[in-house]
Amino acid sequence: MESWVGIGIVGLGFVGERAHLPSFRSIPSARLVAVADVDTERARRAAEKFKVKSAYSSHIDLVRDPEVDAVVISVPTFLHRQIAVDAARAGKHILCEMPLAPTLQEAQEIVDEAEAAGIIFMPSLNFRFTPNYVKVKELIASGSIGAPVAAFYREFIAAEELAQQWPANSWAWDEEKSGGGPGFTLSIWSIDLLRWLLQADIVEVCSFSRDVVLKQFGGTIGYNRLSVLKFSNGAVAGLEFSGLVRPAMSVSRLELLCDSLNSLIAEGNERVILHRAEPDRQEWIFREKGPRVWGHLQEDQHFVESILMKKRPTVTPEDALKAQEAAARIVNG
Ligand SMILES: NC(=O)c1ccc[n+]([C@@H]2O[C@H](COP(=O)([O-])OP(=O)(O)OC[C@H]3O[C@@H](n4cnc5c(N)ncnc54)[C@H](O)[C@@H]3O)[C@@H](O)[C@H]2O)c1
Structure with a gap:
């Protein structure tokens, strides 16, 4: 069993940079290996500040990175679906911000893709x-x-x-x-x-x-x-x-x-x-x-542990949809 999980974060805005970046940085069993943001300068700065090896301007490159085992999706809601589909098809585990998508139908599509790929999928319900x-x-x-x-x-x-x-x-x-x-x-x-x-x-x-x-x-x-x-x-x-x-x-x-x-x-x-x-x-x-304070670090820790232990997270896709x-x-x- 691997003793750590390679993490890539897509979207470095309010929740990506302020919550998930510092959280994963401080989890011993997580290695923050890549970040991606369409704002290239933001990605570069975040990588420098949090000592992340790779900074990309597109999620496609992050998803292809062999060091990335799991993708954190913290882009605007309407962009979750495409990134989730690409990550799931590349066999990467996913922590997806909420709401999963603007419509319930798209949210269901994300859940179905994750299910079909057999990956660990956890919605970010940090309360x-x-x-x-x-x-x-x-x-x-x-x-x-x-x-x-x-x-x-x-x-x-x-x-x-x-x-x-x-x-x-x-x-x-x-x-x-x-x-x-x-x-x-x-x-x-x-x-x-x-x-x-x-x-x-x-x-x-x-x-x-x-x-x-x-x-x-x-x-x-x-x-x-x-x-x-x-x-x-x-x-x-x-x-x-x-x-x-x-x-x-x-x-x-x-x-x-x-x-x-x-x-x-x-x-x-x-x-x-x-x-x-x-x-x-x-x-x-x-x-x-x-x-x-808001539970992001503990949530991210649970995500990493679920991957390492190959266990379904306690927060499920059904919880997200409901x-x-x-x-x-x-x-x-
Ligand atoms: N769990 C929480 O506490 C919490 C709190 C706020 C927001 N959210 C959710 O998190 C998601 C992001 O919200 P936010 O407030 O951080 O948004 P934001 O607007 O602050 O940041 C979004 C970031 O994504 C980047 N981005 C946009 N398109 C991109 C693309 N195609 N590829 C890569 N990066 C791209 C932007 O440049 C920006 O840096 C939303 O789904 C929102 O509902 C969760």
């Missing part, structure tokens, strides 16, 4: 590796706090932060290229989180939205989406997403209410609070740094 959500999962799995029957999740992202990450001319605001704008893209991870924590599928979705064009950021969108979900086990959830706030109003907060009257709160990525019969209150604080399907239903009302 399952985020330390405070892992704690929430452990508390539920312990059976000691009862079963969660209602969930409330709020995620407000500052309009100016979104505009910095994705300027108005970015693919991310284009409905066709992204599959439904940031409101679609950014709901994927929390939907998957709820499926994972509640251990159930989403059977009904009711959604309302109101978007505002933000001229001060060149035409980005201040989206607002309110959704109510019903799960196959009877659990219900309320989701609130907004990109129409200033930084001081940025928040991510999950509340889970259990049939035992206990409740769990996950605030940002720093804190979990468990309320039992008053005054029993327990709190856990997480002070992770770098790409561990999260994407629900996100599309939320966006489309």
Whole structure:
């Protein structure tokens, strides 16, 4: 058995350079051997900074590189399919950013190609590796706090932060290229989180939205989406997403209410609070740094271990398709 995996990353934007590059660099059983970006200068700079042997301007060259065992796809969503097909046909394992593709049909094509090639395919659903959500999962799995029957999740992202990450001319605001704008893209991870924590599928979705064009950021969108979900086990959830706030109003907060009257709160990525019969209150604080905060490093580590051990990752293509399907239903009302 090989003791390490050769990694090639395609797409060195927000998530490629800030999350996956430093993550794979620090995983002992991974060797970051190649990067590719159509922005040649960006690829060259990243290779220099992270000491990567090969920098390419096309994914084709990266996929052909014999030192690359696995390809990380972190290009804009509408480009995932072609790169995934080329990588799968070259026999390379794939970690694919989410959403898998703008449409469910293209996402299914990616999954089918990976299946036919017999490679390890893992969708990047990193909330399952985020330390405070892992704690929430452990508390539920312990059976000691009862079963969660209602969930409330709020995620407000500052309009100016979104505009910095994705300027108005970015693919991310284009409905066709992204599959439904940031409101679609950014709901994927929390939907998957709820499926994972509640251990159930989403059977009904009711959604309302109101978007505002933000001229001060060149035409980005201040989206607002309110959704109510019903799960196959009877659990219900309320989701609130907004990109129409200033930084001081940025928040991510999950509340889970259990049939035992206990409740769990996950605030940002720093804190979990468990309320039992008053005054029993327990709190856990997480002070992770770098790409561990959002779970990217732990996710990437799991991907590498799955390849080395020839085991199916715990996060499956079906999880990706189900999260994407629900996100599309939320966006489309
Ligand atoms: N897991 C997460 O936390 C997370 C967060 C944000 C975005 N995402 C997802 O990651 C993907 C990328 O998002 P982003 O925000 O990093 O995008 P981005 O626009 O910041 O970066 C995309 C990068 O891909 C490069 N690129 C474009 N076309 C290319 C091609 N044909 N070949 C090689 N490189 C190419 C661009 O030059 C750019 O460097 C999207 O699918 C998005 O939904 C995931």
